[in-house]
Amino acid sequence: MKFVDEAEITVEAGKGGNGCMSFRREKFIPKGGPDGGDGGDGGSVYLVGDANLNTLVDFRYQRRYKAQAGQGGMGANCTGKAGEDLYVRVPVGTSVVDKFTEELIADIAEHGQTVVVAKGGFHGLGNTRFKSSTNRSPTKATKGTDGEVRTLQLQLKVIADVGLLGMPNAGKSTLLRAVSAARPKVADYPFTTLVPGLGVVRIELERSFVMADIPGVIEGASEGAGLGFRFLKHLSRTRLLLHLVDAAPLDDADPVQQAQAIVDELASFSPTLAQKERWLVLNKADMASAEQLAVLEQRFRDELGWQLPIYRISAINSGGCDRLCQDVMRSVEQHRRRLAEDEDYKSEQAARDQRMELEIRQSIERSRAQRAAARQALEDDDFDDFDDDY
Numbered sequence: 001m002k003f004v005d006e007a008e009i010t011v012e013a014g015k016g017g018n019g020c021m022s023f024r025r026e027k028f029i030p031k032g033g034p035d036g037g038d039g040g041d042g043g044s045v046y047l048v049g050d051a052n053l054n055t056l057v058d059f060r061y062q063r064r065y066k067a068q069a070g071q072g073g074m075g076a077n078c079t080g081k082a083g084e085d086l087y088v089r090v091p092v093g094t095s096v097v098d099k100f101t102e103e104l105i106a107d108i109a110e111h112g113q114t115v116v117v118a119k120g121g122f123h124g125l126g127n128t129r130f131k132s133s134t135n136r137s138p139t140k141a142t143k144g145t146d147g148e149v150r151t152l153q154l155q156l157k158v159i160a161d162v163g164l165l166g167m168p169n170a171g172k173s174t175l176l177r178a179v180s181a182a183r184p185k186v187a188d189y190p191f192t193t194l195v196p197g198l199g200v201v202r203i204e205l206e207r208s209f210v211m212a213d214i215p216g217v218i219e220g221a222s223e224g225a226g227l228g229f230r231f232l233k234h235l236s237r238t239r240l241l242l243h244l245v246d247a248a249p250l251d252d253a254d255p256v257q258q259a260q261a262i263v264d265e266l267a268s269f270s271p272t273l274a275q276k277e278r279w280l281v282l283n284k285a286d287m288a289s290a291e292q293l294a295v296l297e298q299r300f301r302d303e304l305g306w307q308l309p310i311y312r313i314s315a316i317n318s319g320g321c322d323r324l325c326q327d328v329m330r331s332v333e334q335h336r337r338r339l340a341e342d343e344d345y346k347s348e349q350a351a352r353d354q355r356m357e358l359e360i361r362q363s364i365e366r367s368r369a370q371r372a373a374a375r376q377a378l379e380d381d382d383f384d385d386f387d388d389d390y
């Protein structure tokens with residue numbers, strides 16, 4: 001599932017150090033020659049792709065990135081130290097555009113890819129450099145040049161690691177709100193989440209994953225009946241699906257049957273998508289007793305043959321959410337590691353994505369054709385009625 005994340009930062013390379021104007025002054029050498037050293041180059045600013053980052057949110061807090069200036073040259077032919085370069089890590093997938101020239105500076109596509117975005121200033125020359133046969137005591141030294149300064153627009157197509165799946169009212173928005181900094185609207189009626197919400201779940205400073213709330217996938221959605229239809233497609237890219245179930249529905253809906261409806265839904269939409277790893281999350285555990293939950297869990301195992309993990313949470317008071325998120329993080333990290341290290345796994349995943357997209361496209365076409373046929377039938381009926389009346 002893709003979302004666009006944006007940030008604007010200013011990068012400022014270091015100024016080059018000035019060249020030094022100096023003459024050798026030592027005892028018994030009254031008229032020493034020039035000995036002013038060159039300055040050091042200014043540090044440059046680089047962007048480096050990092051596969052462990054997944055959003056640009058941190059750039060909202062720190063917007064200026066400045067590399068060190070070069071040191072000035074010194075007497076005794078000492079060259080000034082070069083300014084240190086600054087490496088700024090950005091998520092893989094970030095595109096970098098110069099705000100003013102609108103030039104695309106780079107698309108950071110690989111982990112470790114390094115691109116210079118502001119070049120350090122060039123060092124000034126010390127007066128030693130200007131010594132010649134005609135000028136043995138040059139008084140000229142040059143200044144270091146300024147480092148480049150640029151305002152960059154960063155754009156990232158965020159791919160959600162985890163998708164939330166479930167009937168309307170299962171508590172998807174509430175969960176997203178409980179575990180991330182996202183603040184989706186929560187209301188007491190179905191379909192409050194009209195646009196997919198996106199949250200970054202931060203486990204530690206450098207460990208996070210992106211969770212996406214997909215509007216309630218309703219029964220029949222893959223036939224084109226509901227909102228869920230459009231969004232099912234976006235679920236295809238996620239690593240893992242969390243299937244949220246209301247464990248204590250107020251009406252007499254049966255959670256197991258409801259879950260089955262969604263599984264059927266997915267399978268009819270795309271069998272490959274239905275095979276994606278899916279964990280069951282029994283929500284609203286605060287409304288059910290431990291025994292009721294245990295019975296429910298057992299029914300999922302017996303009736304649906306559910307073998308993957310089952311979690312019990314209470315999204316409304318964050319109960320159980322920590323453990324769930326820790327486990328999701330580990331699974332996402334494992335997936336990322338394998339994608340980076342294991343070529344076979346990577347191509348297997350790519351093939352699966354392709355298959356899924358093809359199935360999804362076919363589903364969409366099929367449902368369009370069905371709807372068109374239904375509309376046609378309706379129009380024909382109207383026409384018949386018209387004939388009958390007159």
Ligand SMILES: Nc1nc2c(ncn2[C@@H]2O[C@H](COP(=O)(O)OP(=O)(O)OP(=O)(O)O)[C@@H](O)[C@H]2O)c(=O)[nH]1
Nearest residue numbers: 169170171172173174190191192193216314315316
């Ligand atoms: N008691 C209890 N209520 C909860 C819990 N989680 C969510 N709710 C309530 O359930 C209702 C629906 O929650 P939402 O988070 O809007 O559900 P959703 O799945 O995002 O629904 P849609 O956006 O309509 O698809 C809200 O009134 C929540 O306050 C929970 O753990 N315990």
